[in-house]
Amino acid sequence: MKKRILKWGLILLVSGIIIGGAVIYFMFNQPHRNIQAATVDYKLEASALVKEFLTDATKANNKYLDEEGESKIIAISGTVASISEDLNNQKVLFLKTETDKAGVSCTFTTETNMNTENFKVGDQASIKGVIRSGAGYDEDLELYEDVILEKCNIIQN
Amino acid sequence: MKKLLFTIAISGILAITSAFTLPTVSKLVTKAGHINFFSHTAVEDISANNYKVVSTLDTATGEVVYSVPMQGFEFEKALMQKHYNSKKFLDTKTFPKAKFKGQITNLEAINFEADGTYNATITGEMNLHGITKAITETATITVSGNKITVETKVNLTLVDYKVAFKGGKPSTNIAKTIEVTSKSEYTKEG
Numbered sequence: 289m290k291k292r293i294l295k296w297g298l299i300l301l302v303s304g305i306i307i308g309g310a311v312i313y314f315m316f317n318q319p320h321r322n323i324q325a326a327t328v329d330y331k332l333e334a335s336a337l338v339k340e341f342l343t344d345a346t347k348a349n350n351k352y353l354d355e356e357g358e359s360k361i362i363a364i365s366g367t368v369a370s371i372s373e374d375l376n377n378q379k380v381l382f383l384k385t386e387t388d389k390a391g392v393s394c395t396f397t398t399e400t401n402m403n404t405e406n407f408k409v410g411d412q413a414s415i416k417g418v419i420r421s422g423a424g425y426d427e428d429l430e431l432y433e434d435v436i437l438e439k440c441n442i443i444q445n
Numbered sequence: 446m447k448k449l450l451f452t453i454a455i456s457g458i459l460a461i462t463s464a465f466t467l468p469t470v471s472k473l474v475t476k477a478g479h480i481n482f483f484s485h486t487a488v489e490d491i492s493a494n495n496y497k498v499v500s501t502l503d504t505a506t507g508e509v510v511y512s513v514p515m516q517g518f519e520f521e522k523a524l525m526q527k528h529y530n531s532k533k534f535l536d537t538k539t540f541p542k543a544k545f546k547g548q549i550t551n552l553e554a555i556n557f558e559a560d561g562t563y564n565a566t567i568t569g570e571m572n573l574h575g576i577t578k579a580i581t582e583t584a585t586i587t588v589s590g591n592k593i594t595v596e597t598k599v600n601l602t603l604v605d606y607k608v609a610f611k612g613g614k615p616s617t618n619i620a621k622t623i624e625v626t627s628k629s630e631y632t633k634e635g
Contacts (some may be wrong), residue, residue, distance in 0.1 A: 320523045353538045357516050357530030375479040375628065376496040393476070395497070420497060421514030421541050428510045428546045429501050431474065436497050436514050 323418045323439035324400075326361050334366030334383040334392040337435055341422035342389065352419050363443055364392050365414040368407055379404045381413060382434070390423040390432040400441040407442075414443040471505035473593065473631040480513060480627045484620040491525060491619065493518040500629045502595060504557040507549035509567060509595070511627065515541055534608055535574050544572045547582065555586055557633075562587045567597065574606045591633040598626050 330352075341348045352360045366383030369391055374380055379401045384391025394415045396404055407413055417437035425432050478498035484491040497517040501510045515537040520526040530537045547569020549555065555563040565584040570577050582599040602622045603609065 316522070316524055318523045320526070349538065349541055353516065353541060355531060355536075355538045356527040357537060358527070359516060372476075374496045375477050375630065376494070378496070380476075393497075420516040426510075426512055426544075428544065429474070429499060429512055430472070431501075433499055433512060436517065438497070438517065 321358060321418075323361055324416065324441050328363045328416060329360040331363040332365075334364050334435075335385045335388055337362070337364060337392060338388055338390050338423045341424055341435060345422060345424050348422050352422065359419045361416065361418050362437060363414065363416050364394070364437065365412065366392065368409055368411045368413050370409060371404065371407065381407060381415065381440070383413060383415070384434075389425075390434045392423075392435040392437060394437045394440040396440045403442045415440050416443050417441070472501055472503045472508075473633065474501050475499070475629050475631045478511070478627065478629040480511075480518075480625065482518070482623050482625045484623045486618055486620050488618045491520070493520045493526075493529070495519070498627065498629065500595075502593065502629070502631050504593075507552035509545075509547050509549065509569070511545040511629075513543040513545075515543055540573075540575050543574075545580075545582075546570055546572075547580075549584070557588055557593060560588050560590065571599075571601070571606075573601070574608055576606045578605050593631040593633065594628065595631070596626070596628045598624070600624055 340351075352362075354360070364383060367385060368381055369384040369386075370382040372380045372382070374395060378398070379396040381394045381396070381404055382391055383394065394417055415437070417440035420436040420438050421433075423433055423435045476497075476499050478496070478500050480495045480498050482493055495513060495517040497514050499512045501508075503509070515535060516530060518526070518529065520529065528534055532539075547567040550566045550568055551564075555565060563586045565586050567582045567584050569580065569582075571580045580599055580601070582597045584595055584597040587594040587596075600622050603619070604621065
């Protein structure tokens with residue numbers, strides 16, 4: 289009888305350790321959020337998003353930014369004002385309406401860079417990405433900073 | 446009368462010359478930047494990269510400004526990235542940008558018109574996690590044709606910016622002082 293309890297106790301203990309260890313291991317090694325597979329939180333025009341930040345930055349930050357960095361996923365559309373590459377060799381499509389003070393900078397990934405190939409300045413583009421920071425005037429830079437989206441891809445119609 | 450005419454003529458010439466020389470842009474802007482931070486402890490090395498820094502360099506006055514979107518730092522591990530962004534660490538929702546504004550102190554030693562590599566010292570103020578502190582960075586400035594590359598290095602003590610962890614894993618796995626390096630590429634006009 290005593291032996292039996294001891295045996296089951298041991299089994300429970302060992303499986304507990306294994307399960308607990310596995311949970312910790314998977315939490316520690318949890319993958320990054322797959323932005324392109326996730327659902328879109330907001331769908332809007334580049335111009336409208338910029339306007340929200342320029343009107344009330346605090347309100348817009350509260351709406352779009354997440355405490356743990358898992359900020360809103362946005363589907364943005366607008367006119368391509370420039371196409372460039374950052375120091376990480378990722379393509380950057382910059383959406384901006386000529387009359388706006390700031391625009392939306394969209395950085396692509398190694399997997400999605402090639403989808404920007406057919407775009408040229410002046411084209412309309414719809415892009416999905418995660419927001420990293422909002423737009424606003426910086427008095428030290430003496431310029432308007434743009435909304436920054438990363439992990440972007442083109443939304444195919 | 447002659448003297449007056451002379452004065453008017455001279456000031457006229459001066460006005461025209463300055464009108465033509467003033468528009469020369471000395472403040473360069475770039476969105477091509479990279480910031481890395483590195484933390485070393487016996488337990489583990491942690492590194493994060495951000496390629497979304499916006500910066501300006503005024504070649505006439507030596508003023509430099511860096512604006513960093515804090516949520517743009519990418520970590521190898523998703524959990525580390527979440528911790529870093531959270532209220533316990535850098536609270537990036539409340540403080541979405543970090544900023545450094547400084548001045549090259551040995552501007553006379555740098556010739557932005559001649560190709561070469563120059564060592565510079567930049568002193569200024571770092572605003573991080575809502576706290577502003579005076580810091581001094583060492584920098585290497587490389588001029589090559591119409592391209593100017595500025596690379597900087599500075600050690601930041603986290604406790605100075607009220608990024609402190611009481612107990613738990615982070616207190617043993619994150620260094621008290623982290624090394625922050627940056628690289629920005631500017632293109633000269635004309």
